[in-house]
Amino acid sequence: MSKNSSKNRIVQLVFLYPFFGGIAMQECAAGGKIVGYARVSKADQSLAQQVAQLRALGCDEIYTDQLSGKNARREGLQSALDTLTAGDQLVVPAFDRLGRNQRDLLNIAQELDEKGIALRSLREDIDTRTPLGRMFYSVCAMFAQFERDVISDRTKAGLAAAKAAGRRGGRPKAMDADMRNAIEQKLVGTCLSIAKIAKEHGVSSSTIYNAFPGGRAALIAKRFKVVSDFSVGLDRFQVVEDRTSGDFYWRMIGDTPNQVRAPYGPFPTADDAATALRQLL
Structure with missing residues (x-):
């Protein structure tokens, strides 16, 4: 998909957002278990408030991490993702509890969508079992594709420039x-x-x-x-x-x-x- 087509689809979705947002949505038929995930960035911070929110929603299982979002070893999140199957739902207090950054959030959202797992964020009031929530998954997919297109174009341009300068691109040659x-x-x-x-x-x-x-x-x-x-x-x-x-x-x-x-x-x-x-x- 080209950058222009990605941009156009994103613009179309953003334009439609006010229209969908003003209509009362009926939730799709719910099924599967509800798994909650909470995170704080420092050891001395409390998870109690986030966990209480998740329990109030009737989460069957709750997983937590108590570390910085930049830390790759999020064992609680990984355990939550491992236990989820098609038809289940992952609930988070807010999107910034789920992703370390925008790219990370997009990747996780895409992974959940591909596995048929619903995602709900309480602060942003997004539930992907609803039409509006499905649009969120679509926007994530468009931005992720757009980012891949940009990276691909930059990589190709860099390799072309290196080749013109007489440098060999790609992975280093192995020594047999x-x-x-x-x-x-x-x-x-x-x-x-x-x-x-x-x-x-x-x-x-x-x-x-x-x-x-x-x-x-x-x-x-x-x-x-x-x-x-x-x-x-x-x-x-x-x-x-x-x-x-x-x-x-x-x-x-x-x-x-x-x-x-x-x-x-x-x-x-x-x-x-x-x-x-x-x-x-």
């Missing part, structure tokens, strides 16, 4: 076993930056950091064992063993990790690596 091995080889055997490696494989730098805690230095320390450490003039060198393959390499102390690999090995023994190094010096 083959990609992980290839990236590990580049971290250990080349001097490419993590940002460059990430770009080559179509993943984010954070994906690589998460896959290899400690980065390149940790990989080198884990994979290579220092066999000997010696100096030639002012330069210091190491002969190291690859724990994975059993091969030997040599490098200058302080060199980037790629210098543990290709140009300086592999050699079958540590002595061979040391001899090759001395021949080059």
